[in-house]
Amino acid sequence: MHRMMETDNAKMFNELFSELEHCNEDEQRKKIGEMNEVMEEMNEDEYELVFTKELFNKMYEMIKEEKLWMDNAILLLKHVGYWKEMKRILNSSFYHSILNSFVQKMIIDENEKKIEKNVKLLVDLCESYLLSNSWASQKLLSTCVPCLLKVALNKEEREEIQKEVEMALLALSNIPGYYEVIREVYLNEIKEAIQYHQEHFNLTQLAYQSAWQFLINRFDCNGRLEKVIVNELHFAREARREIEELSKYIDWKRKEEGKGKETKELLILMKWLEMLKPFFFLCKSQNEEHVGLISSIVQVYRASRDNYKEISSQCIFRLKTAAGNEAIKVDFLLKGGAIDAVLEEVAQSHVIDEQTSKYLDFFEILCERLDSEREVESDEAKRKELKRKVFETMEEEGYEDIIIFFHETYKSHDNKFIYKFLPENLSDYFVYI
Incomplete structure (x- = not known):
């Protein structure tokens, strides 16, 4: 298998790592601090190149040979896991390493101590283990x-x-959400942390996002947890505020210089956008606060579309997911500016490709919903008025002509045919109401 050529960041990290076994405890800690600064600059490819099973196995050998102090090994592992999570990197190297089994055994042994249990060590081990691991042991979650x-x-x-x-x-x-965590174990504590922050703002931006992430990962469709998330803790309101606040600290006009240069605020913002995918997909509760959340996504889309294509695309896809959720009223999409935003994206599409197809999916969903008897807005007069508003939004900028232009069979980037089945009478679909 072809491996990526070693970059300056990878080379610098590996050099620092190789020097650890020749240092005393304080010197190791200093070098680990330097290694953390290098990790901050790494992109995903560099991370994958450096953090291999072999590296983690080497760490284990150094610990066993007393060439790497355990406190320093934990510190390094926490830094590695921190940047893996901040940059949303999937890396299974630690999972397949000997070090993984060693850390698991240390957690079990420390937790089973009846006397002289080192609580700080147990916390550090649990953090290192969960941050570094893509697949944690179900058994260890109870600890x-x-x-x-x-x-x-x-x-x-x-x-x-x-x-x-x-x-x-x-x-x-x-x-991950597919791991079972008994609700009685966590719900009251996470609620308390979130509600206390809402009153006193004691958490950092990352800590607050992480508290919500843990809760959204447990999202289910039985109603109880959803009511807590939507109505008690006001997720949509809080997500809007955090997204808008983080946006203030991002230089949207600066050209992207590679993922290694992303600011902390930008990384946290991307984590919020990622979290909205399961929320919009699973949420079944209507709430007027969704309008503000949609509006904040539209604002980020407009700010990011010139220089941050990954973020602008994420925004559009989140709006598409929201459009497919019947709990998010079409009127919410209209008031929040979602329809305008997707229309603008389609208007800027200069090639007929799979990306454009995904944007057009939004309008296919929209057409189906406006013509659906399942829509919450059952009053026919109100539904007709809503259709008229949507059509006027499209007509004002001539967007309906663009939609019709793309209403045909076209080829994607891999030359496979894609067929879009938008209504045949799309040009006057919104007129005959």
Whole structure:
């Protein structure tokens, strides 16, 4: 298998790593700090190049040979996991390493101690394990989750404590939704952390996003948790505020210089956008606060479309997901500016490709919903008025002509035919109401 050529960041990290076994404890900690700065600059390809199973196995050997102090090994693992999560990188190297099994055994052994249990060590081990692992052990969750929730509920405002809370919540947010976590174990604690922050703003931006991420990962369709998320904790309102606040700290006019240069605010914003995908897909509760959330996504789309294509595309796809959810009223999409935003994206499409097809899906969904008897707006007069508003939005800028232009059979980038089945009478679909 062809491997990517070693970059300057990868070379610098590997050199620092090779020097660790020749250093004393303090010198190691200093070098690990330098390695963290290098990780901050890495892009996804560089991360994959450096953090291999072999590297983690080497760490294990150094620990066993007492060439790497355990505290320093944990510190390095936490840095590695932190950047993996911040940059949303899927990496299974740690999972397949000997070090993974070693850390698991340490967690079990420390947790089973009846006396002289080292709580700080257990917390550090749980954080290292969850942050570094793409597939955590279901068995260990019964230890790690309660342990880290205790840290997350620390309400002291000292910077040191805030960082500890942030790391604990980030580790918890890395537990995928397909892992079972008994609701009674976490719900009251996470609610308390979120509600306290809403009153006192004690959490960092990353910690708050992570608390929500952990909760959204547990999202289900039985109604109880959804009511907590939507009506008690006001997810849509909070997500809007956080997205708008983070946007203020991003230089949208600056050209992208590679993923390694992304600011912390930008990385957290991208995590919020990622989190909206399951929320819009699963949420069945109507709430007027969804209008504001949609509006904030539209604002980010307009700010990002020139220089941050990945973000602008994410915004459009989130709006498409929202359009497919009958709990998000068409009127919410209209008021929030979603229809305008997708129309603008289609208007800028200069080639007929698969990307354009995905944007057109939005209008296929929209047409189906405006003609559906399942729509919440059952009053026929109100439904006709809504159709008229949507049509006027399209007509004002001549967008309906663009939609019709793309209403044909076309080839995608891989030369496979794609067929779009938009209504045949799309040009006057909104007229005959």
